[in-house]
Amino acid sequence: MMFDELEAGGKIYLVYPVIEQSEQLPQLRAASADLETISQKFLGYNCGLLHGKMKGDEKSEALNLFRSGETNILLSTQVIEIGVDIPDASMMVVMNAERFGIAQLHQLRGRVGRGEKKSKCILVGSTDSSLSRLQVLEKSSDGFYLANMDLVMRGPGDLLGRKQSGHLPEFPIARLEIDGNIIQDAHLAALKILGDSLDLEKYPNLKAELSMRQPLCLLGD
Structure with missing residues (x-):
């Protein structure tokens, strides 16, 4: 599917939950670790990297190369969630999508489909239990509804403590x-x-x- 998109002149975001691989979370795909693998798999197409630890000018350069078409595939973390407008970016693949909140995934998928070209957003989950939560995104594009569903399913966490999800007994x-x-x-x-x-x-x-x-x-x- 990605080859078809590239051959049709599209640009692709690959979104990752982490920058580097971790021994504590070996199941998570990492943007930096996948850069060489993706580059070798898609010979003839240029891959770029974008993440929050890069300097401001490095981020701008990575986005400009992607915008101009010199980069065809941009491997990124959630730094593209808000404020990135590249109209001919037509496909997004989110790795380990269960690691993102529903509202966050809704913001991410808004990075594609900003131009005339038909777009796709593919969520790749690594756990069966995450499927029902991810399927909520198929049912609606209403940001308010999705944010509320995110709160319902994840829970608000401990308002007076450190827990960021779960319900409050x-x-x-x-x-x-x-x-x-x-x-x-x-x-x-x-x-x-x-x-x-x-x-x-x-x-x-x-x-x-x-x-x-x-x-x-x-x-x-």
Whole structure:
């Protein structure tokens, strides 16, 4: 498929989750490690490399070569997610797509299909469990919907700690990703109450209840 795209004059992004291979995560494809392999496989076509550790002028040069057509295949990390506009880039292949969030993949696939040429975005997953999550991207191109689904499936993480995904057992009465409207209503109600009585003297029962509960955090300290 990639050969067909190149022969038709298209340009291809290969997107990777990491720059270098890691002993801790040997299952992940790495952009730098694949550069030689891809170059040898696609003889007659030029490959470039782009990642976040490159200097600013090196990044600009890599993008300019890809834009001009001197580079046909650009191996990159997620640095192309936002702000890259190359209209004749017509194909993207994302390696280890399960390592990216749904909203992030939606942003990445927006790098192709910006011109008149029909485009393709292929997500290569390495685990069966990731398939249902990746299939969400087939169903919609609505960024708001996909961002919400990403939150539902991954969980918001620990808002007061370091965990960046998963659901919150500390809040059994509500889940941020599902009950966002309820939380928003509660927030507005709290603002109204505090605006009416900052010291809660008008709401003695509420004040008594809150005095028995430990706050999650103290703001301003």
